[in-house]
Amino acid sequence: MIGAEGIANVKWMVEGQWIEYAKEFGAMCFYLEHRFYGNSHPTPDLSVKNLIYLNSQQALADLAYFIQNINIEYKFSNNTKWIVFGGSYGGSLAAWMRIKYPHLVHGAVSTSGPLLAQIDFQEYFVVVANALKDYSQKCVDTIAEAYRELGILLRHVGSQQKIEKKFKLCDPIDPGHTKKLDISNLYETLADNFASIVQYNKDNRQSSQTLNITIENVCDILVDEKIGIPIDRLAYVSNMILNATKEKCLDYRYDKMIRELRNTTWTNEQAEGGRQWMYQTCTEFGFFQTSTAQPNLFSNNFPVNFFVQQCTDIFGPRYNIDLLNSAVTRTNILYGGLNLKVTNVVFVHGSIDPWHVLGITTSSNPQAPAIYIDGTAHCANMYPSSENDMPQLKKARIQIKNLIKEWLKNSYNIHTIV
The missing domain is CATH 3.40.50.1820 (Alpha/Beta hydrolase fold, catalytic domain)
Known part of the structure; x- marks a missing residue:
């Protein structure tokens, strides 16, 4: 093995x-x-x-x-x-x-x-969306509406506190210059909830903390109007996953994520694999799961440039799109x-x-x-x-x-x- x-x-x-x-x-x-x-x-x-x-x-x-x-x-x-x-x-x-x-x-x-090897793996979320759609079109419609409502609330400082409370954010939303990256990270984190559920749906993992959360569970919640408007249902799903993974709050701050991935010590929490896999994606594979093909469903807030910037912010300016292009080409030549x-x-x-x-x-x-x-x-x-x-x-x-x-x-x- x-x-x-x-x-x-x-x-x-x-x-x-x-x-x-x-x-x-x-x-x-x-x-x-x-x-x-x-x-x-x-x-x-x-x-x-x-x-x-x-x-x-x-x-x-x-x-x-x-x-x-x-x-x-x-x-x-x-x-x-x-x-x-x-x-x-x-x-x-x-x-x-x-x-x-x-x-x-x-x-x-x-x-x-x-x-x-492929830098912009935009097809990833197409499969996620289709899997959810196959179960319920209303489920997908609710996600799209929830993201639309989220976008409206994020545009107003007064309503940002509502988002912080609904989604149990670890930090208040920063209206400063890093806000765009924070928001991109928030959107990507919420989309990853659906990605994880679809990718591992009913796979019999005995050690999975989200073993019992399936496409059916999530979509049944998203179409349940008794929970509230679509954004309330999106928050319900997010909080359910936080509870399943024993997380107290939702980490979305870009600078915090980058700081953790910059840590080079073996005692760091990311040392089990986070920094290393990021390095391999930045130097061999790409595999960046972007929102490019599904902007109306998961927003257009995490395109490929968002991930390329992570490569440069974590490992240095040399790890840019030019290096990525040559690395991915090399990988495909190497293995076929x-x-x-x-x-x-x-x-x-x-x-x-x-x-x-x-x-x-x-x-x-x-x-x-x-x-x-x-x-x-x-x-x-x-x-x-x-x-x-x-x-x-x-x-x-x-x-x-x-x-x-x-x-x-x-x-x-x-x-x-x-």
């Missing part, structure tokens, strides 16, 4: 679909944490001069070095087959691992992995974008997961098939199964198992390493 942009949770060593596959094939399991994330601290701090050692190429090389040395340490035979698993960015790494190190990796299950030429890889995506837009969802190559699961969310096939899982999700898990079996069947005396 390939670790991604966070701590390697020990739960993955005892539960999840890959463990079920391992039991069936008699496999040994290893879970490798990504350098610079979680407890993996390869440098004294997270200064920019040290973060140059944080990138996907280095992560893949770490995996190769690990596999090669485990083969020696365990005295594995030449018949040993390594299968790599990963979800989200880890899913990207799984596919790229098979491309870059085919002599070490026999097969890869790439789940919800974005393979196309959506034009991968590879075998023994399966690409798995869910239709309501916005990240599927940057992944392979259809394939004419039987040696690198795509499984597109209608109605499921981000990495849903990786989590522990449930009797309430959709039939198509259950079917996908079986398809993946059969593919792994096919990859392994021609081997003699296999010691499969998952």
Whole structure:
């Protein structure tokens, strides 16, 4: 299992679909944490001069070095087959691992992995909006009206206090020169509530603090006129998520966010992955989830320039749009974008997961098939199964198992390493 942009949770060593596959094939399991994330601290701090050692190429090389040395340490035979698993960015790494190190990796299950680097990922919120719309058009109409009401209230100093109270803001709204960035951050934070709910809708995450908050829950609240006018319902949803995540108030101040992400110490709260992932998006991938394509729904307050400014404000003036353009171009040349030429890889995506837009969802190559699961969310096939899982999700898990079996069947005396 390939670790991604966070701590390697020990739960993955005892539960999840890959463990079920391992039991069936008699496999040994290893879970490798990504350098610079979680407890993996390869440098004294997270200064920019040290973060140059944080990138996907280095992560893949770490995996190769690990596999090669485990083969020696365990005295594995030449018949040993390594299968790599990963979800989200880890899913990207799984596919790229098979491309870059085919002599070490026999097969890869790439789940919800974005393979196309893209600066302005405006399609993300299109998928979010469509998922909400599929459940209820009135739900989407209410969000649009709530954002319109929010915009009106924000224009008047007298009514800004109402917003502070409704949304439990941690700080009063600053009418000074940073107000525009604060407001952009507020809009993006509120939009992210919907993004998170859609992306992880009913995915069976046992550790999720918002496990029981689904598209249905949120939309039922948004159309309930007894709660109040649309902006009151938007605030209700926001506060419900604050409670679920045990947050006392809504942090929206831009300068505070930047100050936290500038902190280079390992003891900082962001050190588990926030600063590091921001660095990778600014230097390799982009992936900025903008409001560009949905200005009438989530406002036009967080376009791509809002995120590019974060790169320069956090890491320095060198990390600008020119560097981003060249970095994204390089990444797509390096790995092939959506034009991968590879075998023994399966690409798995869910239709309501916005990240599927940057992944392979259809394939004419039987040696690198795509499984597109209608109605499921981000990495849903990786989590522990449930009797309430959709039939198509259950079917996908079986398809993946059969593919792994096919990859392994021609081997003699296999010691499969998952």
